[in-house]
Amino acid sequence: MRYGYFDDNRKEYVITDPRTPLPWINYLGSDDFFRLISNTAGGYCFYKDANLLRMTRYRYNSDRPDSNGHYFYIKDGNKIWNPGWQPTQTALAGYSCRHGLGYTIIEGRRNGICAKQEVFVPRGENCEVTRITLSNETYKDKELDLFSYVEFCFWNALEDMSNFQRNYSIGEVEVIGSDIYHKSEFRERRRHYAVFSVNKPVAGFDTDRTSFLGAYNGPSFPEAVIRGESKNSIAHGWAPIGSHHLTCTLKPQESVSYIFVLAYCETGKEDKFEAPGVINKKPAQEVLAKFRTDEQVDQALEELRAHWEKLLSVYHVESDDEVLNRTANIWNQYQCMTTFNMSRSASYYESGLGRGMGFRDSCQDILGFVHMIPDKARERILDIANTQFPDGSAYHQYQPLTKRGNTGLGSGFNDDPLWLIAAVAAYLRETGDYTILDELCDFNNNPETKAPLLEHLKRSFTFTATHLGPHGLPLIGRADWNDCLNLNCFSEEPGESFQITGPSEGPVAESVFIGGMFVKYGREYEEILRHVGREEEADEAEHTVQQMEKTVLDAGWDGEWFVRAYDAAKKPVGSHVCEEGKIYIEPQGMCVMAGIGLESGEAVKALESAQRYLECDYGLVVLNPAYTSYHLELGEITSYPPGYKENAGVFCHNNPWVIIAETMLGHGDRAFDLMKKICPTYLEPISEIHKTEPYVYCQMVSGKDAPVQGEGKNSWLTGTASWGFAMLSQYILGIRPEMDGLCIDPCIPAACKGFTCTRKFRGSEYHITVKNPNGVQKGIASMTVNGNKLDGNVIPVPAAGSVCEVEVVMG
Ligand code: BGC
Numbered sequence: 182m183r184y185g186y187f188d189d190n191r192k193e194y195v196i197t198d199p200r201t202p203l204p205w206i207n208y209l210g211s212d213d214f215f216r217l218i219s220n221t222a223g224g225y226c227f228y229k230d231a232n233l234l235r236m237t238r239y240r241y242n243s244d245r246p247d248s249n250g251h252y253f254y255i256k257d258g259n260k261i262w263n264p265g266w267q268p269t270q271t272a273l274a275g276y277s278c279r280h281g282l283g284y285t286i287i288e289g290r291r292n293g294i295c296a297k298q299e300v301f302v303p304r305g306e307n308c309e310v311t312r313i314t315l316s317n318e319t320y321k322d323k324e325l326d327l328f329s330y331v332e333f334c335f336w337n338a339l340e341d342m343s344n345f346q347r348n349y350s351i352g353e354v355e356v357i358g359s360d361i362y363h364k365s366e367f368r369e370r371r372r373h374y375a376v377f378s379v380n381k382p383v384a385g386f387d388t389d390r391t392s393f394l395g396a397y398n399g400p401s402f403p404e405a406v407i408r409g410e411s412k413n414s415i416a417h418g419w420a421p422i423g424s425h426h427l428t429c430t431l432k433p434q435e436s437v438s439y440i441f442v443l444a445y446c447e448t449g450k451e452d453k454f455e456a457p458g459v460i461n462k463k464p465a466q467e468v469l470a471k472f473r474t475d476e477q478v479d480q481a482l483e484e485l486r487a488h489w490e491k492l493l494s495v496y497h498v499e500s501d502d503e504v505l506n507r508t509a510n511i512w513n514q515y516q517c518m519t520t521f522n523m524s525r526s527a528s529y530y531e532s533g534l535g536r537g538m539g540f541r542d543s544c545q546d547i548l549g550f551v552h553m554i555p556d557k558a559r560e561r562i563l564d565i566a567n568t569q570f571p572d573g574s575a576y577h578q579y580q581p582l583t584k585r586g587n588t589g590l591g592s593g594f595n596d597d598p599l600w601l602i603a604a605v606a607a608y609l610r611e612t613g614d615y616t617i618l619d620e621l622c623d624f625n626n627n628p629e630t631k632a633p634l635l636e637h638l639k640r641s642f643t644f645t646a647t648h649l650g651p652h653g654l655p656l657i658g659r660a661d662w663n664d665c666l667n668l669n670c671f672s673e674e675p676g677e678s679f680q681i682t683g684p685s686e687g688p689v690a691e692s693v694f695i696g697g698m699f700v701k702y703g704r705e706y707e708e709i710l711r712h713v714g715r716e717e718e719a720d721e722a723e724h725t726v727q728q729m730e731k732t733v734l735d736a737g738w739d740g741e742w743f744v745r746a747y748d749a750a751k752k753p754v755g756s757h758v759c760e761e762g763k764i765y766i767e768p769q770g771m772c773v774m775a776g777i778g779l780e781s782g783e784a785v786k787a788l789e790s791a792q793r794y795l796e797c798d799y800g801l802v803v804l805n806p807a808y809t810s811y812h813l814e815l816g817e818i819t820s821y822p823p824g825y826k827e828n829a830g831v832f833c834h835n836n837p838w839v840i841i842a843e844t845m846l847g848h849g850d851r852a853f854d855l856m857k858k859i860c861p862t863y864l865e866p867i868s869e870i871h872k873t874e875p876y877v878y879c880q881m882v883s884g885k886d887a888p889v890q891g892e893g894k895n896s897w898l899t900g901t902a903s904w905g906f907a908m909l910s911q912y913i914l915g916i917r918p919e920m921d922g923l924c925i926d927p928c929i930p931a932a933c934k935g936f937t938c939t940r941k942f943r944g945s946e947y948h949i950t951v952k953n954p955n956g957v958q959k960g961i962a963s964m965t966v967n968g969n970k971l972d973g974n975v976i977p978v979p980a981a982g983s984v985c986e987v988e989v990v991m992g
């Protein structure tokens with residue numbers, strides 16, 4: 182069952198039933214100011230950091246899904262309603278929510294009135310603009326009241342929801358005309374406030390929550406709206422809100438628009454106040470002046486549209502499969518931008534309180550984002566490298582505001598260092614900008630210990646190469662990619678963090694997965710070294726990698742598949758000798774991606790085993806059989822009930838690894854089938870089962886051991902976005918940046934007749950036509966560039982500004 186449809190022309194998903202299985206959200210803003218908005222106008226906004234600078238309040242895990250948002254109420258006679266249905270839930274005669282690229286348009290109709298709510302964050306501004314357009318579609322005059330409503334948050338989101346003995350006394354506002362200023366804590370150390378304004382004179386306002394809502398009504402029945410009159414309340418403590426009351430009389434077929442701006446404003450240290458206790462309103466007035474008229478709003482929307490057109494023009498495919506096209510051209514790339522911006526911090530499942538930027542997460546996010554804005558990727562890579570420890574190990578997370586490593590969690594996740602190589606290699610392949618390797622980066626943010634980025638990569642490589650266990654495989658530390666496989670943790674106390682209990686470095690527990698990673702990214706490191714002429718170091722790296730490859734094939738091979746790890750007692754994990762958790766997905770995907778066993782046959786076997794034991798209707802589960810009880814020696818992975826999360830859920834992130842591996846073996850049909858099982862756009866027709874948004878990947882889908890299978894959870898912020906895009910764009914469609922140029926290497930279903938793709942790459946534009954006359958799955962019979970036959974399938978980089986017409990015949 183569907184709850185809407187894709188409108189590909191407008192690059193929107195249009196929700197036509199507000200009762201989606203879960204709130205279906207969008208992200209507005211792509212620099213510093215962000216707003217999460219659901220299909221019923223729920224959500225909140227923040228500046229830079231969802232934990233430290235949250236502007237509006239949200240209630241996670243409420244009894245009614247999606248509690249709180251930036252709401253607009255219409256009072257028509259004695260009926261009150263919202264264009265987005267919530268929170269009054271008054272029945273609507275018409276409803277749609279168009280989630281577009283950086284904007285959302287919600288439209289509700291009732292009793293001859295159409296109310297359109299257009300919401301976006303303008304480029305380069307720290308504010309949310311909402312334009313409400315009311316139209317009288319009847320042939321009678323209509324008298325209407327419009328009320329706005331936002332609930333302010335006291336900036337620090339955790340304090341805001343926990344320290345009520347203080348919070349009920351700190352709220353302060355100022356109101357001048359149609360401008361409502363939220364200035365709690367401004368009197369002391371803050372130099373920022375929020376302003377909420379509308380471009381027309383108001384009939385009244387409220388800034389005190391209880392005055393507006395009534396003590397026990399809640400946002401579903403606000404007293405002021407029911408009465409049709411604001412109380413002009415000024416908040417002194419308690420809960421400050423912003424609400425405007427506007428009135429209008431609309432003639433038949435007449436429309437009126439109101440432009441609301443909710444902005445984050447900063448002052449200098451010296452000019453905080455314009456008079457004792459009165460905040461400096463200049464920064465607010467500057468931004469408000471930019472959005473006073475419809476023309477200004479239209480222009481800002483146009484700029485936003487043009488911005489996205491440009492970003493998405495870098496990679497554009499046309500095939501017979503419209504679902505594939507919309508995935509590759511619009512939604513997958515859009516999600517990659519969001520994961521790059523947010524890491525795993527703020528979504529409807531990540532509360533914005535806990536996680537900063539994950540070292541491994543952010544590095545992987547770059548894989549799907551680097552082609553869009555390489556400069557931002559560059560900056561991010563350098564930020565990440567600056568947090569690395571001198572021995573090459575890494576903080577597991579860092580804070581976006583300070584850009585410093587997070588000491589609470591510390592280090593010891595031994596896959597982390599290698600992801601830095603992955604990110605840098607992806608950046609180099611995309612841009613060819615080797616100057617990044619000379620950039621001086623601190624160790625542990627200590628400017629006295631700077632070294633070129635290339636040296637940081639060397640330390641990543643060396644850290645892994647020198648932290649080996651009894652089988653010669655890399656030590657796992659606290660965990661590798663699978664944060665829940667905690668082999669050195671041994672936690673027996675409820676509530677103890679699996680992530681930081683036990684020693685960060687066990688001397689014994691090893692990871693085959695990191696072994697596979699080391700082969701894959703060690704080779705990429707070697708390639709970088711060769712490119713910068715460091716042949717000797719490259720030879721050494723090559724030798725070390727070869728050793729590891731042998732070790733993985735030896736100690737890491739179980740007979741039918743790759744072993745997952747060895748625990749602290751040197752016992753195998755993910756082996757036929759285990760009672761549960763006999764086979765895991767991660768080493769199958771990673772080792773084959775690394776090219777291990779391609780020649781000697783293990784790769785094929787590993788993928789066959791993955792299919793045989795891990796596959797279900799919704800993709801490949803993490804492991805099989807699921808763990809049915811808690812294992813002290815394995816940690817959090819066994820804390821989950823069977824079929825969920827890391828304990829045999831379909832963890833979407835690692836499915837693309839297997840799919841990429843399948844393409845390496847030339848299995849185009851298989852790769853495509855598997856992709857369709859996890860890719861949300863293909864799951865749109867079963868939205869009632871899948872539950873999360875059909876336009877973005879979710880982290881996890883309940884697997885074959887779960888009582889209810891196929892339920893998606895934790896949408897948006899997942900490494901699946903970037904790996905999903907790499908899988909589809911670079912390995913299935915096969916348009917892949919390499920160090921020496923653009924490689925064309927499709928691996929598609931035999932029935933696919935071909936496709937075309939426009940790719941902008943290193944300053945030139947490629948128009949690629951792939952034909953598959955003989956129905957093969959992989960392989961190129963011939964290829965021409967601007968009419969000239971090409972040997973091989975890597976197009977050397979032409980002079981910038983070139984246009985390359987590329988004809989590819991598979992066979
Ligand atoms: C989750 C993991 C996550 C980890 C770190 C665990 O509870 O299951 O997916 O990586 O927390 O935050």
Ligand code: NOJ
Nearest residue numbers: 525539542662663664665
């Ligand atoms: C989610 C985390 O963000 C990611 O870093 C980790 O690799 C996966 N969970 C698997 O545990």
